[in-house]
Amino acid sequence: MTELLSREEFRTALEKAMEGRQAKDASFSRAWAEGKLQRHHFARWAENHYHYVGPFADYLALIYARTPDDCTDAKDFLLQNMYEEEIADVRHTDLLIRFAEACGSSAERVMDPRNMTPMTRGLQSWCYAVAYREHFAVATAALVVGLESQVPSIYRKQYPVLIDPDVYGFTEEEAEFFDLHITSDEVHGERGYQIVLDHANTPELQQRCLEVVRDGADMRFAYTKALYDTYVKPDLGEWVEEPAAA
Numbered sequence: 001m002t003e004l005l006s007r008e009e010f011r012t013a014l015e016k017a018m019e020g021r022q023a024k025d026a027s028f029s030r031a032w033a034e035g036k037l038q039r040h041h042f043a044r045w046a047e048n049h050y051h052y053v054g055p056f057a058d059y060l061a062l063i064y065a066r067t068p069d070d071c072t073d074a075k076d077f078l079l080q081n082m083y084e085e086e087i088a089d090v091r092h093t094d095l096l097i098r099f100a101e102a103c104g105s106s107a108e109r110v111m112d113p114r115n116m117t118p119m120t121r122g123l124q125s126w127c128y129a130v131a132y133r134e135h136f137a138v139a140t141a142a143l144v145v146g147l148e149s150q151v152p153s154i155y156r157k158q159y160p161v162l163i164d165p166d167v168y169g170f171t172e173e174e175a176e177f178f179d180l181h182i183t184s185d186e187v188h189g190e191r192g193y194q195i196v197l198d199h200a201n202t203p204e205l206q207q208r209c210l211e212v213v214r215d216g217a218d219m220r221f222a223y224t225k226a227l228y229d230t231y232v233k234p235d236l237g238e239w240v241e242e243p244a245a246a
Helices: 007-017 027-033 039-053 056-065 072-086 092-102 107-111 118-133 136-145 148-162 176-199 203-236
Strands: none
Touching: 007 176, 007 203, 027 148, 027 203, 039 092, 039 107, 039 118, 039 203, 056 072, 056 118, 056 136, 072 092, 072 136, 072 176, 092 107, 092 176, 118 136, 118 203, 136 148, 136 176, 136 203, 148 176
């Protein structure tokens, strides 16, 4: 029988569960960071990304409903995360639509579910299923650790080239969605880790958390790669790694 891991061992295992499968390493992310994409590629990204992150407060609400009343730290975190997504300052999806419009898309196209790939639809469905069915600590591991905690490492590479006038040339206002999530999701990710470490308190829960973190990372990688294969590959061909600098 698997033994209960210490907090330190469990934290390390959660981090290792994502190694080699982060979305920052997918072809679409690499092409973005290397300045190879065009605005119509970003428009298609935004139209898909809306259907993944747009319901994020809904996913969290489902977890909240299944969280025991005495787990106030978890319930408070979930409420705060929902508040930041939907109410605080500006709704995050409004910032995403602003970016999409700067890329030549429109709010109508972004919100139309017919404009997402099958892989995006699969990621959205997986998020709903995990939030609805799993223990609250397991669902938090999947959605906050496995998915949301990846965001800062992705956007730290993508945001600077977005606002670089010699690369993509977006304004800071047009790209605010990315700047905001570098800081907010770093906080969310760490709080998510702490909730999982505190409440996945049996060997079975710990192992299930590791499984869904691995699955979540795989899902986000596959979703991101599908964006390249669907929208960028017809223009740039198969993704080819740049040779290492001498």
